[in-house]
Amino acid sequence: MAENAKLTSAEQIVVKFTGDSGDGMQLIGNQLTALAALDGNDVNSLPDYPSEIRAPTGTIAGVSGFQMCLGDHKIYTAGDAPDVLVAFNPAALKHSAKFVKAGGIIITNSDSFTEKAMTKVGYESNPLEDGSLAGYDVKAIPMFTLVREALADMDMPNPAKDRCKNFFVMGVLCWLFNKQQQLVLDFIQEKFGPNAKKPKIQIAEANTKAFKAGLNFGETTIMFQERYDMGAAQIEKGLYRNITGNDAAAIAIAAAGHKAGLQPFIGSYPITPATDLLHLASEFKDAGLVTMQMEDEIAGICSAIGASCAGNLAFTTTSGPGLALKTEAAGMALILEVPLVIVNVQRGGPCTGLPTKTEQSDLLQAMFGRNGDSYMPIIAANSPADCFDATFQAAKIALKYRTPVVVLTDGYIGQGSCPWKVPTMDELEDLTPYVNFWKPEDHPGEEYVSYKRDPETLARDWAIPGTKGCQHRIGTLEKDETGAVSHDPMNHHNMTVIRKAKIDNLAAVLPEAEINGADSGKILVISWGGTYGAVKGAVDRLIADGKSVSGVNLRWVWPFPPNLGEIISKFDKVLVPELNMGQLSLLLRAKFLVDVQSLSKVQGDPFREYEVIDKVNEMLGE
Amino acid sequence: MADTQLTKKYFASNAEVKWCPGCGDYAIMNAVRQGMVAAGKPRDEVAIVSGIGCSSRFPYYMETYGFHTIHGRAAAIASGVKVGNPKLDVWVISGDGDSTAIGGNHFIHAVRRNINLNYVLINNKIYGLTKGQYSPCSEMGQISKTSPYGVIDYPMAPLKVAMGLGATFIARGLDAKMKLSEEICIRGAKHKGFSMMEIYANCVIYNDGAHKQLVDKAEGDNHCIVLRNGEKMIFGNEEQFCLVQDGFAIKAAKVADVAEADILVHDETNAEVGTLLAGMRPDNGLPIALGIIYAIEDKKTYDDMVYEQLAAVKAKRGRSVDDIMREGHTWTV
Ligand code: SF4
Numbered sequence: 001m002a003e004n005a006k007l008t009s010a011e012q013i014v015v016k017f018t019g020d021s022g023d024g025m026q027l028i029g030n031q032l033t034a035l036a037a038l039d040g041n042d043v044n045s046l047p048d049y050p051s052e053i054r055a056p057t058g059t060i061a062g063v064s065g066f067q068m069c070l071g072d073h074k075i076y077t078a079g080d081a082p083d084v085l086v087a088f089n090p091a092a093l094k095h096s097a098k099f100v101k102a103g104g105i106i107i108t109n110s111d112s113f114t115e116k117a118m119t120k121v122g123y124e125s126n127p128l129e130d131g132s133l134a135g136y137d138v139k140a141i142p143m144f145t146l147v148r149e150a151l152a153d154m155d156m157p158n159p160a161k162d163r164c165k166n167f168f169v170m171g172v173l174c175w176l177f178n179k180q181q182q183l184v185l186d187f188i189q190e191k192f193g194p195n196a197k198k199p200k201i202q203i204a205e206a207n208t209k210a211f212k213a214g215l216n217f218g219e220t221t222i223m224f225q226e227r228y229d230m231g232a233a234q235i236e237k238g239l240y241r242n243i244t245g246n247d248a249a250a251i252a253i254a255a256a257g258h259k260a261g262l263q264p265f266i267g268s269y270p271i272t273p274a275t276d277l278l279h280l281a282s283e284f285k286d287a288g289l290v291t292m293q294m295e296d297e298i299a300g301i302c303s304a305i306g307a308s309c310a311g312n313l314a315f316t317t318t319s320g321p322g323l324a325l326k327t328e329a330a331g332m333a334l335i336l337e338v339p340l341v342i343v344n345v346q347r348g349g350p351c352t353g354l355p356t357k358t359e360q361s362d363l364l365q366a367m368f369g370r371n372g373d374s375y376m377p378i379i380a381a382n383s384p385a386d387c388f389d390a391t392f393q394a395a396k397i398a399l400k401y402r403t404p405v406v407v408l409t410d411g412y413i414g415q416g417s418c419p420w421k422v423p424t425m426d427e428l429e430d431l432t433p434y435v436n437f438w439k440p441e442d443h444p445g446e447e448y449v450s451y452k453r454d455p456e457t458l459a460r461d462w463a464i465p466g467t468k469g470c471q472h473r474i475g476t477l478e479k480d481e482t483g484a485v486s487h488d489p490m491n492h493h494n495m496t497v498i499r500k501a502k503i504d505n506l507a508a509v510l511p512e513a514e515i516n517g518a519d520s521g522k523i524l525v526i527s528w529g530g531t532y533g534a535v536k537g538a539v540d541r542l543i544a545d546g547k548s549v550s551g552v553n554l555r556w557v558w559p560f561p562p563n564l565g566e567i568i569s570k571f572d573k574v575l576v577p578e579l580n581m582g583q584l585s586l587l588l589r590a591k592f593l594v595d596v597q598s599l600s601k602v603q604g605d606p607f608r609e610y611e612v613i614d615k616v617n618e619m620l621g622e
Numbered sequence: 623m624a625d626t627q628l629t630k631k632y633f634a635s636n637a638e639v640k641w642c643p644g645c646g647d648y649a650i651m652n653a654v655r656q657g658m659v660a661a662g663k664p665r666d667e668v669a670i671v672s673g674i675g676c677s678s679r680f681p682y683y684m685e686t687y688g689f690h691t692i693h694g695r696a697a698a699i700a701s702g703v704k705v706g707n708p709k710l711d712v713w714v715i716s717g718d719g720d721s722t723a724i725g726g727n728h729f730i731h732a733v734r735r736n737i738n739l740n741y742v743l744i745n746n747k748i749y750g751l752t753k754g755q756y757s758p759c760s761e762m763g764q765i766s767k768t769s770p771y772g773v774i775d776y777p778m779a780p781l782k783v784a785m786g787l788g789a790t791f792i793a794r795g796l797d798a799k800m801k802l803s804e805e806i807c808i809r810g811a812k813h814k815g816f817s818m819m820e821i822y823a824n825c826v827i828y829n830d831g832a833h834k835q836l837v838d839k840a841e842g843d844n845h846c847i848v849l850r851n852g853e854k855m856i857f858g859n860e861e862q863f864c865l866v867q868d869g870f871a872i873k874a875a876k877v878a879d880v881a882e883a884d885i886l887v888h889d890e891t892n893a894e895v896g897t898l899l900a901g902m903r904p905d906n907g908l909p910i911a912l913g914i915i916y917a918i919e920d921k922k923t924y925d926d927m928v929y930e931q932l933a934a935v936k937a938k939r940g941r942s943v944d945d946i947m948r949e950g951h952t953w954t955v
Contacts, residue, residue, distance in 0.1 A: 034951045187951075241952045254943050267702055285935035287943050290705060290928060295731040299698035302691075302728070306671070306702020309689055310710065314702070332692050422947050465669045465687035465703070465710050473635070473682050475690025484637070485682065 007178065010228040012071030014079030015173070018096045019088030020057045021049065021064035028086075028166045029066030030242070030417070031187065032173060036070040037242050037419050038183050040232025043070045044383075044533065046078035046416040046606065049356040058120050063095040070177075072231040076383075076533030078416060080608040084176075086169055088112065091121045097133060105137045107172065109165065111144035139223050143168055150213035151206055164210035171214020178229045184211055236421060243420040245387035245413040246276040249317075249343055252391035253281060254289045257313045259392075260399060260431035265312040266291045267303030272355040273411040274319045274345035281317075297325035301342070305329060308338045311437065311464035313395060317343045320362050321351060324369065330404055331370040332476050334499070337451070337460050339398035343391060343407045345414040348604050357604025358411035360529055361580035366406040367558060367587065373496050375503040377401075378558040380408040380529030385420035387413060390555065392428065399434040401502055402459045408557070410530045410579070412606045438463040440470065450474055450483035451495075458502040507559035513567060517543050517550030520570035523616055526596075528554040528584050531577050531607055538612035549616055557584065565592050573619055575599060577612050630655040633665055635685040646797030646823025646832075647677050650744055651684075653800065653821070654713065657740065657807030658686070663711040671700040673725060675717035676750040676825075694725025697732040700739050701924075708738070708925045711811070718745040718759040722778050726758075729780075733787040733816050735924035740810050740817045743780055746825040746832045754828030766828070781820055781900040781915065785893065790815035790921050792900060793914045797823040798837040802848060802912060809914055815923050835904060845904045849913040851890045857909050865908075872898050874908055890917045 015032065017025045026047050036043045048065035056062050069079030081101040087093040089112040100106060113126055127133055128140045143165040144158075150168075151161045167188070174181050185208060190196060192204035218224055243251075257264025268278050268291065282291045290312070294300045301316040308314035318326060323344045333340040346362045348354025366378050377397055381390035387409050394405040438448055438461040448470040452461045463470035472483055478495060480486040516539050527535035532553045539551035552567060554560065568574055568588070574596045576585045582598035589596050599615045601607060633655045641647045658668060668686035672678035674693035681688025687710075691699050696714045704712045714732075721729045721743045732739060748766060749755040755768040759780070763772040781792045791813040795803035803821055810817035822833045835845045840859070847857035847865065855865040856877060864877045864885040872886065872895070889895065896916030902908035941949075 038951065038953050040955070235955045237955050239948070239952055239954050241948070241950050251943070251947055254946060258943050263706070265702070265706060267698075284941075284946060285932045286939040286941050287946055288932060288936070290932070292701070292705060292928075294698060294701075295727050298695060299701075299728050299731070302695045302698035303702035303705070305691075306689075306699040306704075307706035308702075309699070310669070310703045310706030312702075312706040314706075328692055329695065336689075422952065425942070425944050425947075464707075466667055466707060468666055471666045471668075471685055471687050473637075473684075473688035473690065475681070475688075476692055477690065 005224050006226045007229050008226055010230050011073065012069055012075065012079070013084065013177065013228060013230065014067065014069045014082045015084045015086070016065060016067040016082035016096060016099065017086045018063050018065040018092035020091070021062050022057065023064065023088055024166050025064045025066045028170065029068055031170060031184070033068050033417060034187070034242055035174065035179050035183050036177070037240065039179050041070040041072060041230055042075040042233035042235060042419065043068060043242070044075045044078050044416065044418045045069075046412055058089060058091050058117050060091050060095050060121060063092050065096065070230065072233050074233060076537045077606065077609065080610050088165070090117045090123055090127075093127060094121045094123065097136070100136055102135055103137060105139060106133065107139045107141065107169070109143040110140035111142045141172070141217070141223070146213055146217060147210050150209050154202070154206055154209070156202065156206060161206065164206050167207040167211040168214040168217075171211040171216075172218045175215050175218030176224065176227050178227055181215060235419070238421045240419045240421055242417050243384055244276065244415055244417045245381060245384035245409050246274065246345065246415065247280050248385055248388035248420060249391045249407070249409065250277045250281040250284070252388045252395075253315050254284045254287045255425065255428060256392050256395035256431060257289065258287070258425065259428050260313050260395065260435050262311065262313040262435060264289045265304060265307040265314045266317060267294055267300045267307065267314065268292070268317045269294055269297045269300040269322065271297070271319045271322045273347055273414050274317050274322070274343070276415065277317050277343065277345070297322040298329060301326040301329040304340060305333050305336070305338060308333070308340050309336070309464070311466075313339070313399070315341045315343060317345070319345045319347050319355075320349045320353065320365070323362060323365055327369050328371075330376070331372065331374050333404040334370070334374050334376055335476050336474055337402040338462070339402055340404040341391065341394045341398050341407060342404060343409065346408060346410040348602070354604050356411065358530065358606055359579045359602055359604065360408070360410055360531070361583065361602065362408065363557065363580065363583040364586070366408060373500060375500050375558070376404045376406060377503055377506055377556065378406045378408060379555060380557050381413055382527070382529055382532035382553055382555060384413050384416050384418045388420065396429065396431055396434055397506065399431060400459060401457055401506060402462055403502065408529055412530045436462070437467065438470065439467055448472060449481060451479065451481045453498070458498060458505060504559055507562050510556050510559070510561050512563045513552050513554065513561040515550050515552055515567060516540070518548070519550070519567070521548035521550055522572045523549045523575055523619055524568060524571035524573070525549065525551045525575045525577065525612065525616065526554060526584070526588070527551065527577065528557050531579065534607035534609050534612055535577060537609040538616070541609065542613060542616055547616065547620065554584070560591060568592055568594055573597060575615060575619060577601070577607055577615070579606065628659045628662060628664075630659060633658050633685055635683055637682045639683050640679065641676060642827050644824070644826040645676070646746060646825070647680070647744060649797040649800050650742065650803060650821050650823060651680060653795070653803035653807040654715070654742060655684070656804040657811035658711070660808040661711050661811035667709065668711045668713070669703050670713045670715060671696045671703060672715045673717075673720040674751065675720045677715055677717045677744040678720060680715040694720050694723070695728055696720065697725060697728035697739070697741070701732055701735070701737050704737055704739055704925050705928055708929065711740070712738075713740045713742065715742050715744065717750070718743065718747060718780075719749045719757040722758040722780055730783065730787060733784045733789050733818060736788070736790050736815045736921055737924040738815055738926075741819060742807070743818070743820045744823050745780070745820055746823045746829055748825050748829035748832065750825045750828055779901055781818065782897060784818045785897040785900050785916065788921075789818050789916065790919070791817045791914075791917045792896065793819050794910070794912050795819065795821040796833060796836055796846070796912060797821065799848075799912065806914065809917065813917060814919060815921060836910060845909055846912050847909040849888045849890070849899065849911055849915060851888055851914065853888055855886045855888055863909070872902070872908065890914055
């Protein structure tokens with residue numbers, strides 16, 4: 001009996017789920033994330049999809065995963081090696097067992113270890129019996145048998161019963177992590193009960209029974225001698241929800257439009273892993289968000305530019321190869337000088353690359369991927385929740401400076417989730433002052449001149465079609481201040497200088513970079529975008545160990561924050577971990593003439609804290 | 623604004639027009655201005671979007687809002703302008719290279735959506751701005767800088783393509799027939815939906831005589847037919863030819879050889895016949911169809927449906943952004 005299982009307190013636990021891609025790994029992962037968050041833990045999660053929607057079942061290629069970290073303190077990543085792996089079949093076990101922390105728990109469905117299933121993935125003998133998992137605490141649970149027993153009195157076919165195994169596992173985990181079962185029961189009712197959007201009463205009942213069977217199993221079996229308890233994390237007060245980066249960006253688009261008093265507009269085209277953003281945004285018709293799914297990536301950005309020209313707050317959403325296709329049109333927004341936000345959820349490249357895997361390898365594309373001298377601001381979201389703020393800030397800068405702005409997120413933060421402190425619309429910055437359309441009534445006695453500029457921001461005067469008496473022509477050819485086509489060499493020189501200066505000047509008003517740790521020392525670790533969490537966690541631990549290490553996160557990647565050069569100058573060495581072959585390193589070297597060391601990783605997987613720690617220790621000679 | 627103020631001149635900018643003397647685009651610009659007069663919108667509620675090419679300089683010559691954009695993408699940009707502000711009268715001016723080669727995809731889908739744009743495809747069967755390369759509309763055997771031994775691509779018939787996409791308005795004009803081009807632009811401007819206007823033009827520099835078969839003083843009218851709704855399909859410089867049914871096809875005949883009742887009468891709402899008319903070519907023994915080939919008004923436009931759907935979802939779900947932000951599991955710390 002495990003009723004007296006020892007209750008150990010844990011600061012953080014990393015859990016990984018793996019199973020067939022049709023098996024609902026993301027669902028169960030999200031449920032445990034929500035459960036932990038509702039219980040006061042901080043959580044960070046990372047889904048891991050195979051690129052085929054339903055790759056052959058029971059094969060390694062078809063394994064879908066979901067990793068999460070819950071803790072009683074601020075959690076910055078989905079964690080390093082899992083403490084607990086739930087592997088639903090032999091393929092999942094074969095795929096993921098090697099990632100588990102030494103001595104970690106592996107929960108698996110022993111009923112799925114048939115001869116056939118094991119042979120399919122190359123197990124010559126049963127790994128649950130042959131001692132090959134000796135270094136782990138393996139819990140082989142006959143899930144189908146137990147779930148079918150629990151649902152014996154229900155009139156359902158066995159395959160339908162077997163699908164309830166996920167809630168059985170939730171029951172086991174709820175017991176193992178000492179969470180409140182009521183939260184899961186409420187969730188089942190919400191999702192399937194009589195008041196659900198699509199009520200499925202029988203499924204609600206079956207899942208409830210399976211869940212309780214899981215709880216009871218934990219309590220009564222001798223399999224578990226230990227369970228874990230975790231306190232609530234110290235989190236800023238407020239209303240929270242769990243959110244993915246893609247969803248956060250979609251909501252930010254609607255919010256920014258409303259705060260600017262403009263119709264929000266997305267012109268886009270489906271592409272992994274940015275599609276979820278478009279899915280959610282397409283539901284926001286009631287909030288006045290227009291989405292046009294166009295015929296291709298080019299049309300996506302072009303329709304957005306058209307809508308911007310007509311006075312909408314326009315966005316286009318994409319991922320790496322899509323950004324490549326949008327190149328020329330992005331240059332058009334730049335030379336027309338109209339606001340546009342390009343949200344790029346980066347994935348493994350080049351070309352089609354690894355569509356479902358994360359990478360940060362579009363930085364140089366965002367920076368230089370256009371013909372001509374064509375600088376545009378780049379902001380990188382540093383967490384799923386930060387995708388909201390980054391997208392909102394991008395909209396503000398786009399409006400204020402009449403420029404396209406790139407928001408870089410990535411598959412990790414786009415699809416990963418974390419708790420988000422939900423703002424109210426009232427709390428968000430009013431963007432109407434940045435819209436500032438040129439109207440004759442505001443400028444008595446003045447003629448509208450399309451490329452006349454605000455002396456401070458260098459943003460041009462902008463009159464939209466429909467404005468009385470302001471009809472004018474703009475185009476993608478070089479033009480003079482009046483908008484008239486000009487081939488004059490000096491004019492082109494001056495206009496190019498102005499377009500660059502406009503972006504350079506932005507640096508002066510950007511927030512200063514904040515240092516995590518001492519403002520001078522041996523090593524400065526610079527993160528950007530999705531590497532924020534791993535670097536933050538690593539630097540915190542290194543500082544706690546008394547190492548002379550500090551960290552800086554770049555939110556605006558171009559232009560650089562105004563104080564970055566000074567910060568860098570106070571450290572002996574600079575390390576930049578990034579999920580590419582050293583793209584930010586290249587920019588930093590070029591800009592500050594500093595010998596940046598690059599820690600590259602392009603394995604479709606975010607950095608783990610230990611990888612950063614190991615590198616820093618190596619640089620410290622320790 | 624009083625109608626009297628809306629004149630062709632009212633829509634003319636004071637920029638110097640830089641097309642070659644004799645270029646077909648002049649006549650077409652005149653027709654488009656006439657169309658704008660007919661549409662009745664003040665010039666600050668009109669937007670013209672163009673791509674790249676000789677004809678795409680058009681917006682600079684018009685005293686309206688104008689966007690000279692990038693090669694091939696005008697249809698997509700204009701779609702954004704129209705959805706962004708459906709009150710605007712939005713025109714696209716494009717060439718055969720711009721619309722059917724690099725911009726083929728956008729052209730196709732703009733027609734398919736029936737978005738309320740006035741689309742003028744100026745077809746001179748050549749790339750002019752880049753100095754004379756063949757386009758998808760060039761004829762087999764045509765000599766150009768990139769086809770010194772003759773074109774071996776089969777030509778595209780943009781209007782026939784448009785019919786396949788469920789177009790609601792297709793018309794074909796000819797630069798030399800100025801009055802007809804004006805009529806087309808006026809009807810096109812008034813049509814609610816995607817107005818597909820192909821206007822044949824000459825390029826005096828790189829494809830002089832692009833449509834010489836049609837403009838020939840003696841023979842030209844024997845090779846084209848100007849369609850008029852409700853009228854018999856009779857053509858020829860002496861009105862000696864007509865069109866009659868031939869099984870599921872159309873054939874040309876001499877008026878003298880057929881019973882009067884057998885001569886087809888143009889019904890601009892007949893999609894099947896419209897498709898046949900759009901594809902007629904002299905090398906198949908048929909005249910080129912000019913005028914309004916097909917026009918229906920009862921198909922909803924994309925831009926209208928966008929706003930109908932916004933209103934319907936608002937009425938049904940009615941969430942504010944604050945509501946949306948608070949959806950799903952929330953908890954208070
Ligand atoms: S090159 Fe041809 S199409 Fe271009 S302006 Fe001259 S005549 Fe017109």
